[in-house]
Amino acid sequence: MSDLHEKTFYDETHTVFGHHKSKLFQWIFSIDHKRIAILYLIVMMSFFIVAILVALSMRIELFSVGKQIMEADTYNQAFTLHGTIMIFLFVVPGIPAVFGNFLLPLLIGARDVSFPRLNLLSWWLYMFGAILAITSLFIGQGFADTGWTFYAPYSVKTGTNVIFALSAAYILGLASILTGINFVVTIHRLRAPGMGFFKMPLFVWGLYSTAWIQILATPVIGITLILVIIERTLGIGIFDPSKGGDPLLYQHLFWIYSHPAVYLMILPAFGVVSEILPTFCRRTIFGYRSIAISSALIAIIGYLVWGHHLFTSGMSEWTKIIFAFLTFFVTIPTAIKFFDWIATMYGASIVFATPMLWVSGTIITFAIGGLTGITLVTLGVDIHLHGTYFVVAHFHYTIFGGVVFMLFAAMHYWFPKFTGKMYDERKAKRAFYGIFVGFNLLWFPMFLAGAFGMPRRYYDYLPEFEIYHRVAGIGAIITIVSIFYMLYVLYKGLKEGKSCGNNPWDSTTLEWQVSSPPPLENFKHIPYVDFNPYEYEKGKPKNDLTNYIKRGKYE
Amino acid sequence: MNDSQTPEFVYDKEGKKHEVVDFNNDNTGSKLGFWLFLFTELMLFGAMFLVFCFYFFRHGSDFVHASGSLNLILGGTNTLILLISTYFMGISLLHVKENKIEKAKKTIYITIFLSIVFLVIKYFEWMAEINHGIYPDSEVLNALSKGEILFFGLYFTMTGFHGLHIIVGIIVMIWVIKLLNQQKISSEKYVLVENLALYWDIVHLVWVFLFPLFYMISFGGVS
Amino acid sequence: MSIVTNKMTVQMYFKIFVVLIILTLLTFAQPYIISGTISQTVIMQLFIATIKAVLIGSYYMHLKYEAPLFRYIVLMALVTLTIFFVITATDAIFRNETFDLFQK
Numbered sequence: 026m027s028d029l030h031e032k033t034f035y036d037e038t039h040t041v042f043g044h045h046k047s048k049l050f051q052w053i054f055s056i057d058h059k060r061i062a063i064l065y066l067i068v069m070m071s072f073f074i075v076a077i078l079v080a081l082s083m084r085i086e087l088f089s090v091g092k093q094i095m096e097a098d099t100y101n102q103a104f105t106l107h108g109t110i111m112i113f114l115f116v117v118p119g120i121p122a123v124f125g126n127f128l129l130p131l132l133i134g135a136r137d138v139s140f141p142r143l144n145l146l147s148w149w150l151y152m153f154g155a156i157l158a159i160t161s162l163f164i165g166q167g168f169a170d171t172g173w174t175f176y177a178p179y180s181v182k183t184g185t186n187v188i189f190a191l192s193a194a195y196i197l198g199l200a201s202i203l204t205g206i207n208f209v210v211t212i213h214r215l216r217a218p219g220m221g222f223f224k225m226p227l228f229v230w231g232l233y234s235t236a237w238i239q240i241l242a243t244p245v246i247g248i249t250l251i252l253v254i255i256e257r258t259l260g261i262g263i264f265d266p267s268k269g270g271d272p273l274l275y276q277h278l279f280w281i282y283s284h285p286a287v288y289l290m291i292l293p294a295f296g297v298v299s300e301i302l303p304t305f306c307r308r309t310i311f312g313y314r315s316i317a318i319s320s321a322l323i324a325i326i327g328y329l330v331w332g333h334h335l336f337t338s339g340m341s342e343w344t345k346i347i348f349a350f351l352t353f354f355v356t357i358p359t360a361i362k363f364f365d366w367i368a369t370m371y372g373a374s375i376v377f378a379t380p381m382l383w384v385s386g387t388i389i390t391f392a393i394g395g396l397t398g399i400t401l402v403t404l405g406v407d408i409h410l411h412g413t414y415f416v417v418a419h420f421h422y423t424i425f426g427g428v429v430f431m432l433f434a435a436m437h438y439w440f441p442k443f444t445g446k447m448y449d450e451r452k453a454k455r456a457f458y459g460i461f462v463g464f465n466l467l468w469f470p471m472f473l474a475g476a477f478g479m480p481r482r483y484y485d486y487l488p489e490f491e492i493y494h495r496v497a498g499i500g501a502i503i504t505i506v507s508i509f510y511m512l513y514v515l516y517k518g519l520k521e522g523k524s525c526g527n528n529p530w531d532s533t534t535l536e537w538q539v540s541s542p543p544p545l546e547n548f549k550h551i552p553y554v555d556f557n558p559y560e561y562e563k564g565k566p567k568n569d570l571t572n573y574i575k576r577g578k579y580e
Numbered sequence: 581m582n583d584s585q586t587p588e589f590v591y592d593k594e595g596k597k598h599e600v601v602d603f604n605n606d607n608t609g610s611k612l613g614f615w616l617f618l619f620t621e622l623m624l625f626g627a628m629f630l631v632f633c634f635y636f637f638r639h640g641s642d643f644v645h646a647s648g649s650l651n652l653i654l655g656g657t658n659t660l661i662l663l664i665s666t667y668f669m670g671i672s673l674l675h676v677k678e679n680k681i682e683k684a685k686k687t688i689y690i691t692i693f694l695s696i697v698f699l700v701i702k703y704f705e706w707m708a709e710i711n712h713g714i715y716p717d718s719e720v721l722n723a724l725s726k727g728e729i730l731f732f733g734l735y736f737t738m739t740g741f742h743g744l745h746i747i748v749g750i751i752v753m754i755w756v757i758k759l760l761n762q763q764k765i766s767s768e769k770y771v772l773v774e775n776l777a778l779y780w781d782i783v784h785l786v787w788v789f790l791f792p793l794f795y796m797i798s799f800g801g802v803s
Numbered sequence: 804m805s806i807v808t809n810k811m812t813v814q815m816y817f818k819i820f821v822v823l824i825i826l827t828l829l830t831f832a833q834p835y836i837i838s839g840t841i842s843q844t845v846i847m848q849l850f851i852a853t854i855k856a857v858l859i860g861s862y863y864m865h866l867k868y869e870a871p872l873f874r875y876i877v878l879m880a881l882v883t884l885t886i887f888f889v890i891t892a893t894d895a896i897f898r899n900e901t902f903d904l905f906q907k
Contacts, residue, residue, distance in 0.1 A: 139609045206616040213872070214609040218590045218598030240616050241883050244623035252631070252737070260717030261733030262726075263631060268733075269726025274634055277891055278627060328883055332890065341897035347890065551600050553592040579593060608870075615873060619880040626884045630891060637895050640841050656831055663827060667820045670863050674813055781864045788855050792830060792848035799834030800841035 033445070033542040034059045041142050056141035057545060061148050062127035063443070069115055069123065070512070072155065076110040077505055079103055084501040087494045090485065097484040101170035102185065104482055106162070108173030109190060113197045114155055116428055117286060120293035121204060121239075122151075124435045125232045127443065129208060131536035132226045134217025134554055136546045139210040147200040147207070154196035161189030172482060174283070177264035177275040181256050188257060191250040198243045198250075205239025208232050217535075219555035223314060226534050226558045230317045231296025234324035238289040242328070246282030249275065273338055280331035288327035290424060291391075292320055294431035295362055298384050301438050302366055303559035304532040305381040306373035310559050312365035319358035326355040333402050337411045345404055352402045359395060363388065374564070378530070379453040383434035386461050390426025394419055397472065414493075415475025418468045426464065433460075433511065440515060441525045445541040448518025456514055459507025466500025533559050533566040538574055550577040607771045614775040618782050621745075625786050628738050632793060635730045640800075642727020647798035649712075650735075654705050655795045658698050659787065665694035666784040673777045676760075679767035685760055691780070692753050695746050702743055706736070735794060742790060745783050752776055810868050819862045826855050 040054040052060055083103050086093045095103065126144065130137050138144055162168045169190040171180045180187050212233050216225065252263055253275070262268025264275045303310045310316065332340060332348035366388065375381065397419040401407050410416065441447055471479075474493035479486055486494070528537040535554070539547060552570040560567040573579055588600040603609065636643050668687045675684035713720030714732055721729055756776060759765045765772055830851050834844065861867040866874055 135603070137603060139603050139606065140613060141603075143613075202617075202620055206613050209616055210609050210613045211603075213612060214601050214606055215603055218600065219592065237879075240619055241623055241880060244620040245627045245887070247620075248624045248627045252628075255737060259736075261737060262716075262729045263733055263737075268722070268729045269635070269639065270730065271634070271638075273894070274631065274891075277894065278631070281627075281887055328886055329890065332894075339898075340894050341900060343897040343900070344890065344894040347893060551588065551590050553590045553598060555592065577591075612873070615876065619876070622880055623884065626887070630888055633888070634891060634895050637892075644841055652831075659827055659830075660824070663820070663823055666859075666863065667816060670811075670816050671813060674811060674816070778864055781859055785856055785859055788852050788859070789849070792852055793845075796830065796834070796848050797841065797845060799838065800844035801839075 031540060032544060033540065034545045035542060037545050039141070039545070041145055054145070056137075056145050058126050058130055058137050058141065058144060059543065061144050062123050062125075064148050065118060065122040065126065065151070068152065068155065069118060072110050072114045076107050076115065077508065079107045079110070081501055081505055083107065084494075084498045086484070087486070088498045089494075090488050090491055092485075098170060100484040101172075101482075102168045105170055105172050105190075106168050109158060109169075109194070111424075112173055112286075113194050114151075114158070116290050116424060117197070117201060118151060118204075119290060119428060120297065120432055120435060121208070121232055121235055122147075123432075124228075124297070124439065125204075125208060125235075125293060128439070128536055129211060129229065129232055130215065131539065131543060131547055132229050132534055133212065133215060133220060134535055134548065134551050135211065135215035136548065136551070138207045139214055140207050143203050144207055147203045150196050150200035150203070154193040154200065157189055157196065158193035161186035161193070164189070174279060175250070175253060176279075177253060177256070177270075177272045178266065180253055181264060188254050191254050195247050195250050198247045201239050202243045205236040205243070208236035209240065212236075217551055217554045219553045223317060224554065224557055225317075227299035227310065227313065227316055227320075228293070228296035230320045231292045231294075231299070234320040235289050235292045238285045238292075238324050238327065242282045242285040242289070245278060246286075249278040249282070252278075273335065273340065276335050276338055277331070280334045281328075284331040284334065285324075285327045287420075287424070288323055290428045292323060294387075294428045295320065295359075297431040297435045297438070298366060298387065299362075300532075300534065301380045301384050301434060302369050303561070304438075304530050305376045305378060305384075306369055307376070307531075307564045308369065308373050308559075308561050309557065310365065311368035312361075313557065313559070315361050316365050319361045322358040323355060326351065326358070330355055333407075336404060336407045349402050349404050353399070356395065356399060363392065378437075379448075379450060379457060380434045380438035380530075382454060382457050383430055383437065386457065387427055387430040387434070390422050390430060390461075390464065394422030394424075394426050397422065409478075410475060412480055413475035414471040414479045414481055417481050418471035418475060421468045421471075425468075433457075436515060438530070439536075440518060441529045442536055442541050442543070444519055444522070445524060446518055446522030447525045447529060448514055448522055452514045452517075453511065456507055456511035459510060460504055463500050463503030463505075463507055467497050467504055468500070470494075470496045470500075527571065528566075531564075531566060533561065533568065535570070538569065538571045548574050550574055610771045611774060611778075614778060618778060621782055621786075625738075625741070628734070628741070629789065629793070632734050632738070635727070635734070636793070636797075639725075639727025639730060642725045643731050644797050644800050646724075646728040646731035646735075647794060647796075649709075650795050650798070651705055651708060652795055652798075654701050655791060658701050659791050661694050661698050661701070662784050662787050665691045665698070666780055668694070669777050669780045673770070673773050676765065676770045676773050677767055681760055681766075684773075685757055688753050688757055688760075692750055695750050695753075699743060699746060702739065706739075709735075738790060739794075742783070742786055745786075749776075749780055749783055752779070811862075811865065815862065819858055823855055823858060826851055826858075 034057055038051055038055045038057045038060055040051060041056050042054070045051050045054065052064065055061065082094065083100065086095050086100060164186060166185045168185065169175070169180070169183070169187045170185045171183060171187060175187065175191065212229060255261055256264055262270050264270040264272055266272065299310060299316055330348055330352040332344055333352045336345055397415070401410055401416065401419060437448070437453060470493040474490050477490070479490045479493065525541060527539065527541055530537070535552070536543070550573060552573050556568050588602065590598045590600055592598065601609070668690045672684045672687035672691065675681070675687060709715065709732065715721065716733055716736055721732055753776065756765065756773060759772070830848065833847055833851065837847065839847065860877070866877060
């Protein structure tokens with residue numbers, strides 16, 4: 026029961042310097058990890074909406090053969106903008122920036138992250154990169170038109186504002202690196218006494234593996250983008266074939282980051298699944314150890330597979346075979362997770378609240394996405410499918426159907442913890458069904474279109490593909506309307522929702538044993554934690570430390 | 581909430597005390613965080629070395645030929661200068677730990693001085709190339725063979741990045757001197773100097789690999 | 804954390820410094836001691852550089868005296884970098900070779 030007299034982190038905060046009267050400054054200079062998480066949430070969702078509206082404009086353009094609303098050059102800029110915003114401004118910061126920031130200290134029993142001021146700096150860098158990217162829309166020849174992959178030599182030669190986009194991506198990468206460093210040190214140093222690595226919640230395992238990828242992979246794309254900037258300005262010849270450069274080397278360097286980046290996106294999402302499942306299945310998760318270790322394995326093996334993005338670019342045959350072989354391996358830890366999750370659900374008394382609904386949805390969509398990935402890795406098949414709509418469908422099923430679905434699930438699951446209120450369950454479920462149906466209408470036809478030869482990033486197409494684009498267009502509209510409806514439901518919950526207690530879902534992890542919303546510095550008394558994170562007894566959480574956290578005593 | 585001097589304790593069900601790490605005062609955490617940042621430097625320069633090795637493999641003899649035009653004496657002198665500066669930077673850390681603040685400041689000044697000498701020599705090396713008409717996208721350079729164009733492109737880029745890191749190091753060293761004067765760094769609180777020494781060691785490490793790959797390969801295949 | 808640098812003394816720093824100077828002079832002298840082809844020169848140079856790197860890492864950067872965690876994470880970073888080099892190398896080396904599994 027939240028004490029009405031107790032202050033929450035909305036009432037008071039620590040700032041990086043000075044005391045501020047203005048509420049705005051108390052937010053944007055706050056070093057409290059919970060406020061920073063909310064700052065990220067607001068900006069990221071705004072960019073998400075911009076990016077899906079750009080996507081809508083693309084779908085409208087592609088609704089029929091021929092030009093509808095934009096020229097071909099504008100279309101190139103549209104899909105570059107959509108991809109760049111979605112990848113660098115939304116999904117890569119994604120779950121770690123919002124839910125990692127908010128929950129990590131709470132889950133491990135700490136007061137904040139190891140470097141709170143660095144945390145705030147990450148957000149400021151994120152804002153700076155975002156503003157840089159958006160500014161380039163309105164200058165000169167407009168936003169880059171290279172695709173979010175910025176392949177050389179076109180990215181070196183094109184007249185659009187590539188340098189802006191690359192600088193923005195570099196700065197956003199810096200923000201990502203600093204967050205990664207923060208999380209690794211926090212997890213190593215600030216776990217509550219008694220909490221060994223194999224007693225941490227699985228979301229923390231996901232964040233840990235993700236943070237390592239952020240640290241080791243991001244610098245590679247950082248230097249690659251800088252090399253392109255130097256190439257554009259100084260002409261050193263590194264990716265210019267006329268000077269001996271190799272465009273394929275650019276692709277290697279780009280994907281050495283960008284493939285681990287997708288694991289960076291999905292690992293926290295898998296962590297969210299592992300948090301939601303035990304709560305709504307009312308039992309401990311099946312195979313805790315294997316899920317934890319598989320997170321680390323996915324991160325490790327994920328470094329070895331980048332070449333499957335280069336299968337048709339002209340790499341050596343031997344290298345292609347090596348990459349295909351290694352990529353098949355990375356599916357194994359993911360499959361282990363799926364088996365463990367399904368085993369958790371088997372025979373359980375499941376409560377189908379909205380977060381559980383989202384998890385069920387993602388198990389379907391990510392399974393489809395992952396399996397079609399295996400189709401793509403099969404070398405002979407990839408010759409036909411690379412660069413087609415099959416790939417577009419694959420990565421939207423995995424990224425949207427995996428990462429974004431879990432972001433939505435997390436938004437519903439931890440909504441009570443963030444706000445102290447509950448949203449309307451029935452309406453939220455409606456939103457889920459709308460998005461789920463729209464999602465499949467939007468992207469499933471693309472598997473077929475791609476298999477039949479529809480190329481991606483194409484402004485126009487042959488009439489035989491029109492039916493797929495029509496269905497996808499309708500799916501797009503349903504999806505977008507439903508997404509707005511979902512956001513509206515959450516907004517209403519924020520304004521008018523019913524007050525909820527500390528632990529409305531009867532979950533076992535530490536964040537539910539403090540008030541909703543939590544106070545500044547999280548725990549009045551840090552607890553001693555020596556039990557497994559998902560222990561239930563007769564459908565109720567077995568270990569309850571609320572008393573100790575509040576009073577410092579066990580009774 | 582506690583002040584940073586008194587440690588916080590947690591009691592388990594048996595009544596045993598356990599100490600909690602205070603994130604506001606965690607030297608091991610600071611060092612760990614800095615090591616992780618150094619990994620990003622490792623990957624950054626590592627990727628550039630990857631590019632170098634890739635093109636070196638392709639244009640071996642061109643690279644060797646281009647390497648021959650670099651000034652070995654200046655490059656070699658810089659190698660020794662950087663090594664000596666690393667020694668002094670390391671010593672300054674030991675002095676800080678033993679509370680010999682004046683000695684620490686002196687050794688940091690020596691490090692700064694040596695670093696500036698390094699940069700000056702580097703400037704002369706660059707000017708030597710530029711005065712021969714060899715700089716990125718110059719007519720002279722573009723007329724050379726592909727391997728040579730790439731070699732010099734990588735030469736300016738990689739030594740440029742390395743030099744940038746030295747400049748940043750110098751700035752931090754000056755800031756550390758200021759903090760030493762203000763007694764904000766002491767034999768109790770010296771993790772900043774420790775991290776600076778680690779940073780300087782990485783800067784030196786990059787050069788340890790840069791020097792043979794750019795300068796010494798000129799001896800390959802020549803008897 | 805103070806256990807670490809208590810083992811480092813000025814004498815130790817100086818001894819390592821002398822070894823590093825010798826190795827650096829060896830770097831300069833190598834071509835005159837054993838001259839070789841491009842590959843052989845590169846291998847010898849990188850070999851000396853690696854020894855220097857290990858000394859700098861273990862002693863100057865205190866890895867020899869730090870908690871095992873620090874050594875593990877350095878190893879992880881180095882292994883990751885090595886993987887990038889090795890796999891990219893296969894592309895560099897075999898780029899223009901055709902590979903036909905069923906070739907007679």
